[in-house]
Amino acid sequence: MHKPEYLSCEKAASLSVGLATVAQVLYAIMKPPLPSLDIPANSSPTLLVYGGSSATEAVGAPITHIVDCLGNEESATFCSKILAPAGGHYHSIKVPVPEPFKRLRPEESVVATTALGYTMFGERFEFPGVAELPADPVMEEFAKKWVLVGEKLVQTGQIQPHPVEIRGGGLVGVLEGLREIRTQGPRGKKIVYSQE
Template sequence: MKAIKIQPGGKAAVVDAPLPRLRPDYVLVKTVAVALNPVDWKHIGFVPGTEGCTAGSDFAGVVRKVGAKVTTLKPGDRVAGWTHGGNINNREDGSFADYVVAKEGIMLKIPERGVFRSGLDVIATCSPNNFSMVQSLGADAVFDYKSSTVGEDIRKLTHNRLYHVFDCVSTDESARICADALSNDVVERKPIYSAVLYCTFPRDDVQVNVTVAHTIFGESFTKPELGPENFPANAEDYEFGKKFWKLSEKLLTEGMFQVHRPDIRSGGLEGVLEGLDELMRGKVSGKKLVYTLAAGGKTGAVKT
């Protein structure tokens, strides 16, 4: 099969690779399409020690084989899910390949349609040209993240009562915006700031959390970019992950999901490399790059 493997020097290439081994609680999926995330090119360009790892996180496809301990899936099921791409502990994990191994419970069966809405009041930041799109996805208020007063403007809108922020960017600049937006009234309760990477948060009266989503696989792993410590297997997070994906499948079936506009492209794994390069250069906005996979093709590399 073909797979995108991380190469030395912050590059990636489409190469020949053996089928990933089927672990007892995993399924083997024939990949039909993959979607791209910023973390995928960051695994290639910034994370040390990932040479030889398969890149990619999101996938959709058809189950071909199931592991000995799998009870909820069978060959022929259409599924979509998430993998631990760039995993230095299991280098064959990752979705940018003709075949994917994916853990039972961390995926959903594909129904006919999907839309999502949240029961929370959601405030989002984005570029002004994406305001209407983000509002159509369910955001109650949208702000320009490049505005010098965006944090203060959010605090004013929320009457100094914003206590939860999830920072998907997690840079020092985005942390500053979140610090300005979160309530400074900490008598009743302490505001919570959650990031996906370690960054400098400029307030000491806020609870700071770093969310490492890969704990939902319930397996130990190492993230060199987050320090030398090993993340131990977390059975509680795996149980939560299974509940999350089961609920997601239910909501998807009921038509309760709404998603970023997909930009569906052909080009197979070579096209994925081009898309990763676009993501890295900041050329993708307001949409999700999705590539359908086809057999064959030449090798290529992400430009760095």
């Protein structure tokens, strides 16, 4: 994607992984039509993006689609209870789909998926001792389409980055940031490390 002039390099850098994940989960896996600048949005399913800090859900319709950004036992159990009784689509951003969700919501009307963003590159990936992912030409083709749509949405300001905190320290700083995240560090913002 081309960086729009109104975004700093740091803010643009903060969009990449999140934007790809959103595209993959919402549009390649859950399959509503791709967003468009020309066509008004249709009515869409009720979607909950669960990140662990949700205290209350107040919606006027049953929750039929859930994206679980934690993918652990606690979040999967919570999500299994709030997915509509008639079923729906649950997606965990961690591989594999957590066992508690599969155990608590085994109905045929419930779809449980997971995916790794790496597959959008169209290459084979191996995580020694964990998983091997074959090349996925379907996901690669989706990524090529999404880049064009996503770029327009960013260029027109319809997609905006989270607040960004810029830190120094380069790759050494990144290691410190990872330690901070593991201990319930920064929330509601992206941390970008400068190489300078």
